[in-house]
Amino acid sequence: MDLSRRHFLEAGIGVGVAGSLGACATTAPAPVTSGMPDWHLGYKNAPAGGFDPAPMKLAFGKAPADLNGSFYRNGPAQMQYGDQYASHWFDGDGLIHRIAIENGQAVHQARFADTKKRREEQAAGAFLAPGFGTLGDERFSVQGPDDVNAANTSVLVVNGELLALWEAGSAFAMDAETLETKGPKAWRDDLKGMPFLAHPKVEPDGRVWNLAVGGEQVGIYRIAKSGQLEDFGLVKIGRAAYIHDWTMTDRHLVILVQPWINENLRPPVVAGFEWQPQHGLQMLIVDKDDFSQQRWAQAPARMFFHTGSAWEESDGTIKFDVVLYKEPILGVGGGAAEIRGEWTGSGAIDNGVLTQVVIPPSGDARLIETDIIGEFPQVDPRFRGQRRRLVALASSVAANRPGSTGITVHDWESGLSDTFNFGPTRMVEEFLFVPKSGGSSDADSWLIGTVLNLKAGASEVCVFDAARVSDGPVCIWQADYSWPLGFHGTWA
Ligand SMILES: [Fe+2]
DSSP: OOSOHHHHHHHSTTOOOOOSOSOOSBOOOOOOOTTSOOGGGGGSOOOTTOEEEEEEEEEEEOOOTTOOEEEEEEEEOOOEETTEEOSSGGGSOEEEEEEEEETTEEEEEEEEOOOHHHHHHHHHTSOOSOOSSOOOOTTSOOSSGGGSOOOOSEEEEETTEEEEEOSSSOOEEEOTTTOOEEEEOOSSGGGTTOOOOSOOEEOTTSOEEEEEEETTEEEEEEEOTTSOEEEEEEEEOSSOBOOSOOEEOSSEEEEEEOSEEEOOOSSSGGGGEEEOGGGOEEEEEEETTEEEEEEEEEEOOOEEEEEEEEEEOTTSOEEEEEEEESSOHHHHHTTHHHHHTOOOSSOTTTTOEEEEEEEOSSSOOEEEEEEEEEEEEEOOGGGTTSOOSEEEEEEEEOSSSSSEEEEEEEETTTOOEEEEEOOTTEEEEEEEEEEOTTOOSTTSEEEEEEEEETTTTEEEEEEEETTOGGGOOSEEEEOSSOOOOOOEEEEO
C-alpha cells in the first residue's frame, strides 16, 4: 500500500470533520401537493424502534411456490426531527428490513442500524452529524468515517452474515434474523474503518468484489464466498470523482470516473463537488488477476448512480447497462424538496436514461441510449459479469409527484421492453431478480420489489414474472402500515 491507511481515510468523502458550524438541516415545512394521495408518506420517519415481525396479508394473486427466502432492504428512515428536515436523502439513518417469505406467507420486520450518529441524534432529538448534504453541529465529534456512518444504502449477505452498507465507511454487521446491530465490520485488522462501497459485486459462484473510495485512489476488496478477505489492493484514478457504483465482467473491474469531482473536503460533502464535463466520463478497466494491468476508456460527460452489470464479448469488447444523467441533479439537490413534502414539478430521478455502454478493445466508448427513464437497474444474479439479455428497473415517472410508477424489463438482444405501470397511486422501488427453480435463462426469474400503495397508506411487496411483466403482478403482499421509501435490497 503506497498510501497510509490514515491518509486514505482522510481522503474519503465520508470524513466530514465538523469544521464550520451552524444550522445543519433545512427547516421549511411546506404543504403537500393537493388532489393526490399523500406521496409524502414515502419520506416520513419510521417508528424509532423499527417494526416488530408482523405478517403481511396476501392482497392479490397467488404466491409462487418456489419463492422462499429472505428479502432484505435498506434505506433512510429518519428524515425529520420536529420541524427540522434532513437536507439530503443520503443522510437519513438506515432502516434495515427483512421480509421473510415461506410457503406463500410473508412476514415483515425492520430495525434501525444502531450507529453513533443515530444514538446521539436520537438523544438530542436533532440532526447533528455532518453528512453528504448536512453541515453538522459542533456538539457532534468526528474522529473518522464511522462516526458519521448512516448505514443506510444497501445490504449484503456473505456466508450468512448480514451487512448494512453505506459508501464512505464500514459495513455494519447485523443479525440476519433479529436485525440487531453487531457493529462495524473489519475485513482485516489493518483495514478497520476502511470505506466499503454500498454496491459490492457478487460473482455467480459467490465471490464478492467491492471498492473503497478514498479521493484519487480506490481500494479493491476481493472476498471469498466464505467471507474471508482474499486480497486488497489500490489503484489510482487521478481525480476525487464521486463513485457510488461501478461494474465488473468475469475478467475485469470497470471503475467509472465521472466528471463530478470533489474539490473541497469540508462538510457538507455535496458542496465540495464540481461538475467538470470537460473530462468526460472516464472508465478504468482493471484486470481481476493483476490490478496493475489497466487501460482507460472515454465516453461523453455523464453522471450516474447505478449500473446493471457488465460482460465481455470474445474480442474483448465490454458492454454494460447503466442509468445516465446529463447532470448530477439528485446528487446536488439531494431530494430535499421531496423530503419536505414539496413537489417542484420534476423529481430527483426523473431524468435518468437506461443506456448501454460499449467499450471496444481500443478507442472511445459508445453510448446506446434507450427511451426508458428509470433507476435501480438490476440483472439476474446467475449472469453477473456474463452475457445476458435482460435488465429490470423502476420506470415511468409520475406527472404530479416524485418517484417511479412502473417496472420495465428491457431485452438488449431484441431491443424490446416490457412495462407494467401501476399508475400514480403507487410509488415503485427497486426490483430484484430471483431465479425460478429449474429455469436456465434470465427470463426464468421472479422479480421481487417493494411498492408504496398511497391509496391504502400501506407498503407492499410485489412479485412479477420476469418474462411477462406487462401481465401485472403475480402476487402482492400488503403490510398493515407503511414504511418510508428506501434504496437497495438483496435476496438470500
Ligand atoms: Fe445506490
